[in-house]
Amino acid sequence: MNHYDLIVLGAGPAGVSAALMASAQGLRVALFDENAAAGGQVYRAPIMPDAKMDGAEFRAGETLRDALSRSKVHLFLGHVVWAVTGDYRVDALGPDGSIACTTTVLLVATGTTERVVPFEGWTLPGVIGLAAATILLKSQRTLPGKTTLVAGCGPLLVAVAGNTLKAGGDVKAIVDIASRSEWLGTASALLSRPAIFKQSLTYGLPILRARTPLYSRHTLVKVSAQGDQLLAEIAPCDAAARPVAGKTKKILVDCVAVGHGLTPSSDITRLLHARHQYSREAGGWIAETDENGQTSRERLFVAGDGAGIRGAAAAMEQGKRVGLACVAIIQGKTVPEPEAENLSKAWQHAARFGQKMAAMMALREGHVDSIPPHTVVCRCEDVTRAEIEQACEAGAHDVNQLKAWTRCGMGPCQGRTCGDIAAELLATKLGVSREAVGIFSPRTPLRPLTISDMTGDYDYADIPIPKAAPL
Structure with a gap:
């Protein structure tokens, strides 16, 4: 079994930056990611290596990938990490089968999961997440649909709409929960980041x-099938995202791309029993860390949006800072003060804009009020809002009780899709805080696996049968 000084889980901007920093300082580093190429969601590589792409994000991703290829970092791309144990053993499944490694220090940089607040018709074919639309456009170079409605909240609205138009698609409308004044409130932070401002123009100008058409302070309330197309119904909403009385509008499209922000990926840090806190502004439950990114568990670090949503630019700077801290703890030294201070300042500068965007994507406290009773919340197990509230009335007062009574969160996604919304519904029904209802307990395997994937060519005849014991 291979042993490393540092194992980094997640090859987005935070994970790659940390791995490069630690490797350059002489550490033996391994980097795992389930994607075939490094870059994460923002700096995602095209699926066709010879695809001609442009833009600042693609160039930044290519720079990271080039630096990795020239480094001594041991790359395990295309590997699904399915178990992490308390002694920092990492089990993963890759193209050549199962592997296991151990490490002295573990850094979790696994990013985020997209949040979609359910509405009537959200499970229909043709309704996809903004993140999924981004993957189609960036990696697959495929339009989400000939005609698309883009709905939800946050900067991905503009990115998906702009990239769809640049690729030759037709965006029928942008439906934004936020008001124009909320966006104006981010202007100073945006102007302080010239590179991001320039990038935003490449999205905004095609729009x-x-x-x-831009429908500010509106929300998507229903999608229904109309032959081979989708009929989307939108309505005005208040600042808490509750639909209000007013004129509704119906729009016929091929695809509805919708997203209501991001939630930090904390399943590994929760599996290892690090302390966590709930922050609506940071996206949800995040591990408590010190200034170096170390959690309450010794030698377990977190970096990037999994530590609180701040954006790709901030994640890259934080990755360097945390990577430096990992080097210091392994070499038994203190973090060099001047370098650490410079990296911290760079992170704080980048994070200022990221915090504004995180606030735009935060789950609004009235948003779940509009979910119809019959609407499915947990897609894996077909659990509806009504069933969640019935369990609450019967005495399920935390999410793990809810899970046991309804199977909500027991499916292949292990609550990554439904957990945030189910907990919000439970807290709203009980009139308590999100901390009071808790979060789903993570379980191994962290990702769904098949028995055949784990066993490979192992056959029944290969099972060793012990000789019969003498009487």
Whole structure:
């Protein structure tokens, strides 16, 4: 079994930056990611290596991938990490089968999961997440649909709409929960980041040129099938995202791309029993860390959006800072003060804009109020809002009781899709805080696996049969 000084889980900007920093300082480093190429969601590589792409995000991703290829980092790309134990053993499944490694220090940089607040028709074919639309456009170079409605909240609205138009698609409308004044409140933070401001123009200008309708302070309330297309119904909403009385509008499209922000991926840090806290502004439950990114568990670090949503630019700077701390703890030294201070300042500068965007994507406290009773919340187990509230009335007062009584969160995604919404519904029904209802307990395997994947060519005839014991 291979042993490393540092294992980094997640090859997004935070994980790659940390791995490169630690490797350059002489550490033996392994980097795991389930994708075939490094870069994460923002700096995602095209699936076709010879695809011609442009843009600042693609170039930044290529720079990271090039630096990795020239480094001594041991890359385990295309590997699904399915178990992490308390002694920092990492089990993963890759193209050549199962592998296991151990490490002195573990850094979790696993990013986020997209949140979609359920509405009537959200499970229909053709309704996809904004993150899924981003993957189609960036990696697959495929339009989500010939005609698309983009709905939800946060910066991905503009990115998906702009990239769809640039790729030759038709965006029928952008439906934004936020108001224009909320976006104006982010202007100073945006102007302080010239590179991000320039990038935002590449998204915004196609939208302006196409004169795409923008429905501010509106929400998507229903999608229904209309032959081979989808009929989306939108309505005005208040600041808490509750639909209000007013004129509704129906829009016929091929695809509805919708997303209501991101939630930090904390399943590994929760599995290892690090202390966590709930922060609506940071996206949800995040591990408590010190200034170096170390959790309450010794030698367990967190970096990037999994430590609180701040964006790709901030994640990269934080990754360098945490990587430096990992080097210090392994070499038995203190973190060099001048370098640490410079990296911290760079992170704080980048994070200022990221915090504004995180606030735009935060789950609004009235948003779940509009979920119809019959609407499925847990797609894996077909658990509806009504069933969740019935369990609450019967005495399920935390999410793990809810899980046991309804199977909500027991499916292949292990609550990554439904957990945030189920907990919000439970807290709202009980009139308590999100901390009071808790979070689903993670379980191994962390990702769904098949028995055949684990056993490979192992056959019944290969089972060793002990000789019969003498009487």
